[in-house]
Amino acid sequence: MADENVISVLDPEVKSEVSNNGYELVHSKSPLFYDLYERKSELKHQTHYCPGCGHGVAHKLIAEALQELKLQDKTIFVSPVGCSVFAYCYFDVGNVQVAHGRAPASATAIKRSCPDKIVISYQGDGDLAAIGTAEIVHAANRGEKITVFFVNNGIYGMTGGQMAPTTLVGQKSTTSPWGRRPANEGFPLHMAELLATLEAPAYIERVALSDNKNIMKARRAIRKALELQRDGAGFSFVEILSPCPTIWSKDPVEARRWVLENMTPIFPLNVFRDRRPEIPVGKEPPQRTVADVLEIAPKDRALAPAALKHAHRFKDVKIKIAGFGGQGVLLLGQLLIEMGMREALEVSWLPSYGPEMRSGSAHCHVCLSKERIGSPLVSCPDVLVAMNEFSLRKFAHEVENGGLILYNGASIPADFAAPGTQVVAIPAAEIADKLGSTKATNIVMMGALLEETECLAPGTALSVLEDKVKKLDLLEIDRKALTAGRLFIDDQAHIGAVSQPDGFA
Amino acid sequence: MAEQARGKVAVDVEECKGCGLCVESCPPKCLKLGPELNSYGAHPAHYSGRDCTGCGICFYCCPEPGAITVYRIKTKGKFVAATQGAEHAPAL
Amino acid sequence: MRQLCKGNVAVVKGAILAGCRAYYGYPITPASEIAESAALYFPQVGGTFLQAESEVAAINMVYGAAAAGTRVMTGSSGPGVSLMQEGMSYLAGAELPCVIVDVMRGGPGLGNIAPEQSDYFAMVKGGGHGNYRNIVLAPASVQEMADLTMLAFDLADKYRNPVVVLTDGFVGQMMEPLDLEDREIRLPEKPWAVQGTPETRANLVSSIYLETDELEDHQRRMEAKYMRAQQAEPRYEVCHTEDAEVLLVGYGIVSRVLLSTAEALRQEGVKAGLFRPITLWPFPSQALAKAAAKVEKFVVVELSNGQMVEDVRLALNGKVPVEFYGRVGGNVPSVAELQHQVLTRLAVAV
Numbered sequence: 001m002a003d004e005n006v007i008s009v010l011d012p013e014v015k016s017e018v019s020n021n022g023y024e025l026v027h028s029k030s031p032l033f034y035d036l037y038e039r040k041s042e043l044k045h046q047t048h049y050c051p052g053c054g055h056g057v058a059h060k061l062i063a064e065a066l067q068e069l070k071l072q073d074k075t076i077f078v079s080p081v082g083c084s085v086f087a088y089c090y091f092d093v094g095n096v097q098v099a100h101g102r103a104p105a106s107a108t109a110i111k112r113s114c115p116d117k118i119v120i121s122y123q124g125d126g127d128l129a130a131i132g133t134a135e136i137v138h139a140a141n142r143g144e145k146i147t148v149f150f151v152n153n154g155i156y157g158m159t160g161g162q163m164a165p166t167t168l169v170g171q172k173s174t175t176s177p178w179g180r181r182p183a184n185e186g187f188p189l190h191m192a193e194l195l196a197t198l199e200a201p202a203y204i205e206r207v208a209l210s211d212n213k214n215i216m217k218a219r220r221a222i223r224k225a226l227e228l229q230r231d232g233a234g235f236s237f238v239e240i241l242s243p244c245p246t247i248w249s250k251d252p253v254e255a256r257r258w259v260l261e262n263m264t265p266i267f268p269l270n271v272f273r274d275r276r277p278e279i280p281v282g283k284e285p286p287q288r289t290v291a292d293v294l295e296i297a298p299k300d301r302a303l304a305p306a307a308l309k310h311a312h313r314f315k316d317v318k319i320k321i322a323g324f325g326g327q328g329v330l331l332l333g334q335l336l337i338e339m340g341m342r343e344a345l346e347v348s349w350l351p352s353y354g355p356e357m358r359s360g361s362a363h364c365h366v367c368l369s370k371e372r373i374g375s376p377l378v379s380c381p382d383v384l385v386a387m388n389e390f391s392l393r394k395f396a397h398e399v400e401n402g403g404l405i406l407y408n409g410a411s412i413p414a415d416f417a418a419p420g421t422q423v424v425a426i427p428a429a430e431i432a433d434k435l436g437s438t439k440a441t442n443i444v445m446m447g448a449l450l451e452e453t454e455c456l457a458p459g460t461a462l463s464v465l466e467d468k469v470k471k472l473d474l475l476e477i478d479r480k481a482l483t484a485g486r487l488f489i490d491d492q493a494h495i496g497a498v499s500q501p502d503g504f505a
Numbered sequence: 506m507a508e509q510a511r512g513k514v515a516v517d518v519e520e521c522k523g524c525g526l527c528v529e530s531c532p533p534k535c536l537k538l539g540p541e542l543n544s545y546g547a548h549p550a551h552y553s554g555r556d557c558t559g560c561g562i563c564f565y566c567c568p569e570p571g572a573i574t575v576y577r578i579k580t581k582g583k584f585v586a587a588t589q590g591a592e593h594a595p596a597l
Numbered sequence: 598m599r600q601l602c603k604g605n606v607a608v609v610k611g612a613i614l615a616g617c618r619a620y621y622g623y624p625i626t627p628a629s630e631i632a633e634s635a636a637l638y639f640p641q642v643g644g645t646f647l648q649a650e651s652e653v654a655a656i657n658m659v660y661g662a663a664a665a666g667t668r669v670m671t672g673s674s675g676p677g678v679s680l681m682q683e684g685m686s687y688l689a690g691a692e693l694p695c696v697i698v699d700v701m702r703g704g705p706g707l708g709n710i711a712p713e714q715s716d717y718f719a720m721v722k723g724g725g726h727g728n729y730r731n732i733v734l735a736p737a738s739v740q741e742m743a744d745l746t747m748l749a750f751d752l753a754d755k756y757r758n759p760v761v762v763l764t765d766g767f768v769g770q771m772m773e774p775l776d777l778e779d780r781e782i783r784l785p786e787k788p789w790a791v792q793g794t795p796e797t798r799a800n801l802v803s804s805i806y807l808e809t810d811e812l813e814d815h816q817r818r819m820e821a822k823y824m825r826a827q828q829a830e831p832r833y834e835v836c837h838t839e840d841a842e843v844l845l846v847g848y849g850i851v852s853r854v855l856l857s858t859a860e861a862l863r864q865e866g867v868k869a870g871l872f873r874p875i876t877l878w879p880f881p882s883q884a885l886a887k888a889a890a891k892v893e894k895f896v897v898v899e900l901s902n903g904q905m906v907e908d909v910r911l912a913l914n915g916k917v918p919v920e921f922y923g924r925v926g927g928n929v930p931s932v933a934e935l936q937h938q939v940l941t942r943l944a945v946a947v
Contacts, residue, residue, distance in 0.1 A: 023513050024579040027564035029571030039801070041808045045520055049568060051547065052524035056568025063570070073795045076665075079803075088801055090570065094791035096664045097803035099687050102657035105649065109621060109661030109669070110791070112645045117793025135657070138650040212530050215565050245524070252524035285640035291779040293641045294610045297598045334772065338601055341774050347601075349772040374857030376771055376850075379931035 032063035032072055032092055039089040048086055052252020054209045054242025054259075055084050058151055058222075061215075062120070063091065065223040069230055075118040076110055078103045080132075082124035083157040101132025104139035107146045118229055119146045126156045129165040129189045136191070140235050143200025143277055147229045147236045149222065150191060153244040154263065161247040165189040168266055173247075188266055192239045196272035202234030204273040208241035210260035214269065233276045241267055310343055310457035315370055317455045318378040322363035322395050323387025323408070328442030332385065333364035335446065335468065339460040340368040348376040361390065368455060383453060385445055387428075389413055396421070406448055408441060424452065424489070431484045432477070439474065440481035447485020458486065510535075512559020513576040514552040520572040523547030527563035527573060536563060599774035604742045605630035605672070607775050608698050608762065609638055611743030612670050615750040616782035617696070618644035619669040621658035623651060623677055626710040627766035628700035631672030652677035656684030656697075663693035664802040666790025668750055672698035674766075675716050676707070679724070685759050686725030690804030692819070694753035696746060697731075698762045700769040701900075703927040711927020712766035712850060717904035720761045721878045728816050730823045732760040732830065733877040735848040739773035745875070752830065754785045756822050763877060765900065767850040767929065823879075832875040833884050837863065841870025843943060844888060846897045846909055848874050850929060855898060858935040869939065877905065882912035895919040896939050900929065 037044045049056045066072055075093040079085055081100035088095035094117075098106040107121040121139075128136050128150050136148065155173055156162040163173040163180060166188050170179040180188075192206040203225055207218035218240060225236035241263045243255035250258060291298070319336065323329040330351050337347035350365040365378035379398065384405045386392035392407050396418040399405055405423040412425045428444035443465070450458055461482055469475040514536065521543065527550050528536045535556040538548040550563075550573075559577030567573045602610065608631055609620075620635035632648065639646040645662075649655035655671050662669035673681065678699045688695055701716045703709040718724070721733050732752050734745040742764065749760040791800045806812035834852075837859050838844065845855040852873040862869040872888055872895075874881050889895070895917055897906040906921045913919060920942040924930050930938075 021509070021513075022578055023576035025574065026512075026559060026577045027561045027573070027575040029574070033570045041811075046522070046569060046572075051522035051568075052526055053568050056570070057566065060565070060568075060570055073798060074793045076791055076793045078661075085805070088803060092798065094793050094797055095801045095803070096661065096791050097691075097801070097805055098660060099657060099683060102654070102660070102684075105654040105657040106661030106664070108647070109619065109645075109658035109667075110665045112647070113619065113662045113665035113667045114793045119793075134650050135654050138654065142647075212532075212562050212566065219565065252526050253529045256526060256529075287643065288641050290613055290642050293638050294613060294777055294779075295600055296777045296779045334601070337772065341599055341601060347774060349601075350767060351770055372856075373773075373853075374860065375854040375932055376767065376773075377854065377929055377931065379933065 030060065030063035030067050032066050033059075033090050034092045037089045040086070047090060049083065050244075050246040052243060052245040052255060053083070054153060054240065054244070055151060057209045057215060058149060058218075058240050058242065059087065059090055061219045061222045062122075062149065062226075064219070065226045066093070066118075068223065069226055071118045071226065071230065074116075075120065076114065078107045078110065078119065078121045080121075080123040080127040081158075082127050084122055084124055084151065085158065087122055101127050101130070102135055103127065104132065104135040104144070104146070104148065107148075108139050108142070108144045111144055111146050115145070118226065120226075121146055121148045123148065123150055124157070125150070125152045125154065125164040125166045126159075126162075129191050137195070137198075140195045140201050140237065141198045143202075143235045143279070145229060145232060145234055147225045148238070149225075150237065150239045151242045152191070152239055152267065153242040154188070155244050155247045157244050157247050166191075166267070168262060190267065192237065192267075192270075192272050195237055200235055200277045201237060201273050202276050203228050203236040205237075205271045206239040206241070206267060206269050208259055208264055208269055209243065210241060210256055210264060214260070217269075239267070241269075310460070312343070312345065312370060312455070314455065316373070317368045317383065317453070318381050319366040319368075319383045319385065319449075320363060320378045320381040320395055320398070321366065321385040321387070322361070322391035324390075325360050325362045327387045328439065329362045329387055330364050332442040332446055333366045335461070335464055336366050336368070336456065338464045338468070339456045342460050342464065343456060345369060346371065346373050348373045350376045363391065363395070383449065385449060387441070387445070392416065404452060406445055406452070408445060424448070426485070426488050428485065431488065432481050435480045435484060436477045437474065440477045443478045443481035444485040444488070447482040448489045449485075451486040451489040458482065509578065510555050510557045511578050512557035514557055514563060515574045515576070516550045516552065517572050517574075518543045518549035519545075520569050521547065521549040522569065522572075523549055524568065525550070526566045526568070530562050530566040532560060532562060533558055599776050601772050602739055602743075602775035603630055603770065603772050604736075604739045604764065605700065605769040606634040607739045607742040608672065608746045609634040610775070610777060611746035612696065612750065613638055613642055613644070614743070614777065614780060614782070615668065615747040616784050617668040617670050617750060618642070619662040619667045620644070620646045620671065621649050621655045621662065621669065622671045623649055623655050623673065625674045625677045627702055627712070627769050628672045628674045628677070628698065630769070631698055631700070635672075652680035653684065656681035656688075659695045659697075660684060660688055660691070660693060663688065663695045664691070664791050666787035666792055668694075668754070668784065670696040670698065670746075672700065674700045674702045675704045675713075678716060678719065682719070682725040684725075685731065686723075686727050686729060687804050688759045689723075689725070689729035689731070689819070690727060691802050692757040693759070693802065694750075694757050695759050696749045696753055696762060697759055698746070698764070701763065701765045703925070709927050710766060712900060712929060713925060713927060714765055714849060714851065714900040715902070715904065715925065716763065717877065717899070717901060720763050721880070721905075721908070729819065730758070730878055732756065732758060732826060732879070733763050734760065735763050735875060735877050736768060737849050737852045737873065738768070739771060739775050741875075742768065743775060743777065752826075754787075756826055758822070763849070765850050766927075827879040830876055831879045831881040831884065833881040834871075834873040834875060835888065836871040836873075838870035838872065838888060840868050841892055842868045843894045843896060843939060844870050844872050844892045845939065846872045846874070846885075846895055846905075847899065848877065848905065851898050851900060854930060854932060854935060857932040858939065861932055861936050862939060865936075867940070867943065874905070880908045880912065882908070885909060885912040886914070886916070889913050889917045892917055894943065896942055897921045898930070898935060898938075899923050901925060
């Protein structure tokens with residue numbers, strides 16, 4: 001019980017008595033408690049707990065363990081919502097009070113912010129087993145290196161006696177006036193057993209403040225849980241069956257006996273887990289500098305735009321690229337704006353991430369401009385790249401008067417007409433297929449687009465492909481596809497120049 | 506002078522809430538609730554003055570952090586200091 | 598040197614440059630790239646990334662990390678942020694700094710994943726219980742997604758309060774050039790934090806004030822800091838307002854469309870200008886009222902059924918007529934559409 005390093009600050013007048021009668025101190029108020037409970041608004045010399053309340057006993061056992069393990073200066077205590085919401089009035093450690101049921105979540109983040117400190121989540125049964133069920137299950141399942149003390153008195157105390165998930169069958173409460181009926185309210189929830197089905201927890205025990213022997217066992221369990229956290233063993237959990245005389249409307253002695261005679265048969269006292277989890281050592285993330293991770297090139301070797309010499313004969317160009325998911329529609333748009341940025345243009349790319357993307361079709365909006373881009377949404381494209389007939393028919397009517405439609409298809413569908421626009425059909429898929437991969441279909445279209453509009457330089461396209469396409473064999477096909485697209489436009493499609501207000505040929 | 510008891514208990518009558526758990530738990534039954542009322546209207550616990558073994562059960566059963574203080578006779582050398590975690594079995 | 602970046606990713610890059618080293622979140626379209634890039638980047642710079650079991654857990658993890666003095670953030674969309682409202686009230690009440698990104702989508706309920714601006718009330722007026730404010734910033738470009746996230750961390754620490762980066766699905770999903778500068782991170786001292794050390798042992802992070810006078814004093818102190826923010830922190834941008842007769846007001850993606858609209862209207866001889874709030878709280882009311890002096894009419898456009906327009910009307914106090922046009926359900930108006938809407942609201946019928 002007492003050991004040599006239990007040095008308590010004694011009240012002055014008591015000390016004298018010790019010295020002359022040969023008695024020495026063995027148990028007194030732990031230094032883990034504040035001398036005076038300043039944070040209480042009144043009766044600052046005693047706790048707010050009711051006479052005979054189990055919380056007081058649990059507090060003392062925790063305080064003693066923290067003192068003996070010399071953890072006071074390393075401990076962060078998380079107070080829940082419930083009768084023990086005011087635990088921060090008593091423990092002279094770092095204190096954080098959190099929302100109802102969320103202590104395991106907050107404790108998770110506190111521990112991850114202060115990995116070498118001791119983090120305690122102290123909770124009641126409404127807090128942990130009702131509103132906070134998800135938080136406790138997942139904190140345990142992640143094996144958070146925290147210690148959870150779960151005080152189970154089978155009732156909501158602070159709010160005045162409502163039923164808890166651990167209320168016994170037949171037990172009356174203000175919200176189970178005829179006693180808990182499983183038909184309506186289900187059965188008591190066994191948190192220790194439930195958490196013991198999880199891989200990660202290191203230590204799970206249920207104890208009871210029901211009689212002398214069990215209180216001493218609870219003392220050992222509480223101390224062990226904190227030792228395990230001190231030694232980094234993993235998630236530790238102690239469920240503490242506890243009397244609630246006031247709400248159970250029993251006198252303290254009856255209430256404590258009720259825990260022994262009524263609760264322990266339903267909530268058996270047992271060690272449900274006592275072994276460190278084997279955590280497989282996975283690949284650790286590489287540690288890099290911020291500049292490296294965020295790809296911030298140092299000032300001196302900023303990449304100079306590849307082909308500044310290319311004259312952009314436009315104020316801005318709005319392109320819509322549409323097709324099926326998997327046809328490289330979004331990628332083609334990203335390649336174009338990468339090129340535009342390298343040619344010191346203002347650029348924007350906006351994907352249709354909407355439901356269409358789930359139903360297979362995808363399109364994106366690309367803006368290239370010499371000035372600040374207003375709306376990134378292209379409602380009237382100068383160029384429509386339609387990767388299939390569905391997209392051709394869906395978006396052709398949007399194209400500006402005098403605009404260009406590049407259609408990936410053998411020929412323009414017979415019944416299709418897009419007055420005021422120039423439509424070019426190009427069998428890009430077949431071309432790409434012959435070159436070795438239909439994946440390059442979008443690059444063939446890009447070759448055609450650049451040749452027809454001259455909006456960006458082929459040289460820039462090449463340098464972007466070389467940077468972005470990692471697989472060398474695909475890169476080789478892409479190079480050929482770019483040229484094939486360009487040649488297709490030059491050789492086969494004899495297109496007259498279509499004058500445009502902004503000189504775009 | 507009656508033979509000195511091995512232990513002794515001091516009760517802070519203003520922190521004690523008169524719950525009676527120490528009285529119930531004390532193995533040698535040497536604690537009882539006093540007849541007088543403290544300023545909160547509770548009958549505080551009192552040590553009868555004899556038979557206390559200093560086992561400390563009352564301290565662990567009492568929910569109030571500072572209500573009970575337990576002393577034990579310092580015997581020359583014979584006093585086996587409870588080493589870390591070793592259980593000094595209370596006289597039950 | 599510019600790099601191409603998606604809006605949602607730029608948020609995380611800005612956060613890392615601001616010294617944020619903890620991300621707790623939950624997947625939701627259209628904000629998932631925030632969590633994904635945080636999962637990829639944070640652990641590589643010694644930070645913590647954790648996908649929580651719900652947004653409720655996530656915001657309470659943010660609470661824990663903030664209580665321990667860490668710069669911490671989370672990102673979500675409407676439905677997730679709704680789950681975070683209680684946590685945000687606790688964060689404000691406990692005066693804890695953090696950054697919450699809301700990439701708004703179509704609501705209410707499940708709605709859809711297309712962009713909307715209908716969380717304005719929930720974020721700017723505060724959707725949680727009790728008297729508190731969120732500082733709310735509204736980026737309208739990928740660059741601002743990074744810059745305003747950095748600003749958000751500074752304001753969060755300066756006022757010890759949650760800061761919301763309020764954007765929408767388009768700005769989040771859009772890619773634009775992003776200019777980033779590696780800079781030395783100077784984190785402010787947080788003597789109030791709880792860190793399991795002798796120096797912080799006496800600290801308490803809590804939002805409980807059982808005594809009514811104490812809670813009133815607490816709220817008066819909070820109110821005082823909000824008033825300081827209202828004086829010091831309003832930010833906005835104006836374009837083409839020197840001779841503007843009609844002032845278009847919008848934020849985020851809508852302000853982009855309005856910029857094009859104003860320019861298109863000017864080509865038709867209508868002197869239109871743009872007023873773009875960057876801070877939605879504190880709302881730039883004084884600047885708006887000043888701009889009203891030379892303007893005949895305001896047209897407010899939102900992807901909602903009219904939420905920010907109320908703050909515009911409050912700011913102008915009836916001095917100038919305020920018209921409203923809104924699209925919802927994820928529809929984003931085109932420039933032509935807004936041109937037409939503005940013209941029909943002006944005396945000049947074209």
